[in-house]
Amino acid sequence: xxxxxxxxxxTTLQANRALVDDCRTLGVVNSPIDLAGRALAIIGLADxxxxxxxxxxxxxxxxxxxxxxxxxxxxxxEAFRAFARAVLGRSVTAGALPExxxxxxxxxxxxxxxxxxxxxxxxxxxxxxxxxxxxxxxPHGEVRPYGWIAREIGHxxxxxxxxxALARNPIPLFIPxxxxxxxxxxxxxxxxxxxxxxxxxxxxxxxxxxxxxxxTSKGVRFVGNAADDSYCYPTCYAAREISAERxxxxxxxxxxxxxxxxxxxxxxxPAAQLAS
Amino acid sequence: xxxxSAVAPSRSLVSISTDPQTPAGEIALAAALACxxxxxxxxxxxxxxxxxxxxxLRITGSHTDAEELTQETLxxxxxxxxxxxxxxxxxxxxxxxxxxxxxxxxxxxxxGARRSGVLSLxxxxxPERLDSDGRGEAAATRIADEDPAVEPExxxxxxxxxxxxxxxxxxxxxxxxxxLTLRHIEGMSYPDIAVTVGLPIGTVKSHVSRGAAELRRAxxxxxxxxxxxxxxxxxx
Numbered sequence: 001x002x003x004x005x006x007x008x009x010x011t012t013l014q015a016n017r018a019l020v021d022d023c024r025t026l027g028v029v030n031s032p033i034d035l036a037g038r039a040l041a042i043i044g045l046a047d048x049x050x051x052x053x054x055x056x057x058x059x060x061x062x063x064x065x066x067x068x069x070x071x072x073x074x075x076x077x078e079a080f081r082a083f084a085r086a087v088l089g090r091s092v093t094a095g096a097l098p099e100x101x102x103x104x105x106x107x108x109x110x111x112x113x114x115x116x117x118x119x120x121x122x123x124x125x126x127x128x129x130x131x132x133x134x135x136x137x138x139p140h141g142e143v144r145p146y147g148w149i150a151r152e153i154g155h156x157x158x159x160x161x162x163x164x165a166l167a168r169n170p171i172p173l174f175i176p177x178x179x180x181x182x183x184x185x186x187x188x189x190x191x192x193x194x195x196x197x198x199x200x201x202x203x204x205x206x207x208x209x210x211x212x213x214x215x216t217s218k219g220v221r222f223v224g225n226a227a228d229d230s231y232c233y234p235t236c237y238a239a240r241e242i243s244a245e246r247x248x249x250x251x252x253x254x255x256x257x258x259x260x261x262x263x264x265x266x267x268x269x270p271a272a273q274l275a276s
Numbered sequence: 277x278x279x280x281s282a283v284a285p286s287r288s289l290v291s292i293s294t295d296p297q298t299p300a301g302e303i304a305l306a307a308a309l310a311c312x313x314x315x316x317x318x319x320x321x322x323x324x325x326x327x328x329x330x331x332x333l334r335i336t337g338s339h340t341d342a343e344e345l346t347q348e349t350l351x352x353x354x355x356x357x358x359x360x361x362x363x364x365x366x367x368x369x370x371x372x373x374x375x376x377x378x379x380x381x382x383x384x385x386x387x388g389a390r391r392s393g394v395l396s397l398x399x400x401x402x403p404e405r406l407d408s409d410g411r412g413e414a415a416a417t418r419i420a421d422e423d424p425a426v427e428p429e430x431x432x433x434x435x436x437x438x439x440x441x442x443x444x445x446x447x448x449x450x451x452x453x454x455x456l457t458l459r460h461i462e463g464m465s466y467p468d469i470a471v472t473v474g475l476p477i478g479t480v481k482s483h484v485s486r487g488a489a490e491l492r493r494a495x496x497x498x499x500x501x502x503x504x505x506x507x508x509x510x511x512x
Contacts, residue, residue, distance in 0.1 A: 031329035039350035
């Protein structure tokens with residue numbers, strides 16, 4: 001083999017090696033951000049998340065095929081991811097809210113009590129689920145005490161357990177635990193940013209928080225309507241229409257019942273167990 | 277709401293510290309799949325997303341297709357794994373198995389593209405024809421201007437070289453491109469490629485070498501054309 005042939009062969013070898021190196025480089029690629037996360041969400045091993053504008057500012061929400069799974073205000077996407085992993089035990093990946101959920105959340109935040117929203121509460125106990133779904137029946141602009149929930153779900157003595165279940169609400173705002181207040185009418189705790197936020201969101205929903213607190217300070221738990229002899233929780237929409245001269249205030253249901261008043265059908269204040 | 281570690285299932289992310297492309301990494305990943313399918317699969321998806329995406333990108337030349345096909349590969353892998361007994365998952369050779377799914381999807385995708393009349397490079401198996409009717413240029417522009425394998429600070433020359441290579445790879449016949457990509461881009465062994473593409477090793481070797489020759493010819497033509505262009509421009 002001549003010297004000339006040798007050099008040609010070396011050049012070819014070098015060219016081949018360069019080609020092989022370049023091929024290897026073409027295999028080193030970063031896939032689009034969250035590609036695996038999106039696949040996991042499609043499979044159901046991860047949830048999706050996005051943000052929605054609410055009276056409390058931007059709130060992160062997560063969802064999966066069953067419905068909303070988590071809502072929280074956090075400082076960053078990363079903080080929300082970490083929070084979701086701790087609470088749900090799954091990762092979350094950024095996505096666009098499906099049309100049905102987008103419509104539902106919009107309507108709900110706009111105050112539509114009948115807004116259709118699905119939830120994923122599979123990680124909760126039956127009691128926790130019953131508690132949370134009952135809060136969905138409290139209309140926009142109204143509040144109920146813990147005892148009301150306990151009575152309505154058939155566990156009238158489990159007031160404390162109701163409080164615990166509400167404190168664990170994974171989807172505050174959309175499951176409106178902020179509409180549940182202490183039996184004495186004080187606002188009580190709030191899982192999404194403390195009592196100040198509870199006041200903000202209730203005010204935004206049209207609750208006259210100052211009037212409620214004034215009534216509470218006077219020990220008033222129910223208001224009666226002298227026109228039809230019914231008594232209500234103070235925030236019941238029926239109670240708001242009572243004219244000043246027909247408004248009667250009650251410290252407890254026993255007095256109302258004794259005076260011949262009957263419980264409002266809409267807000268369903270306590271009555272049965274004391275009447276018997 | 278406080279995290280409730282006692283109630284929520286603690287499905288923490290299994291970290292596979294070893295490279296999943298090494299035999300030890302593959303064994304660790306298979307063991308993770310056998311022991312906890314959900315966390316194991318999460319580790320698998322994270323470990324393989326880049327390689328699968330690179331493979332589909334080199335085969336299809338389209339970022340969108342590569343993204344969709346990678347996603348679909350993972351979804352199908354999950355469905356299959358869910359039906360496997362733990363013992364089968366433990367002994368699974370993950371890489372050839374995973375790329376088998378990826379290859380099938382890439383083949384279907386190529387067929388679909390041909391049928392729907394989209395510009396298909398696979399239909400143009402004859403590289404000479406590609407040049408004569410000028411569609412070689414279309415192939416070259418099919419790669420998006422930013423190739424993810426080219427680091428942004430790379431020299432212009434290196435950038436152009438890799439982009440050209442990626443574009444020319446798309447001009448060689450599909451079967452050869454598959455074999456060549458698995459061998460030289462993905463770095464798989466011949467026995468693994470044979471399992472992946474479902475062909476005898478001899479056929480695979482022939483596909484790889486024919487693919488390499490075609491790629492080299494395409495590169496030479498490209499260089500000749502480039503030189504010709506430079507020359508005519510300097511004359512002008």
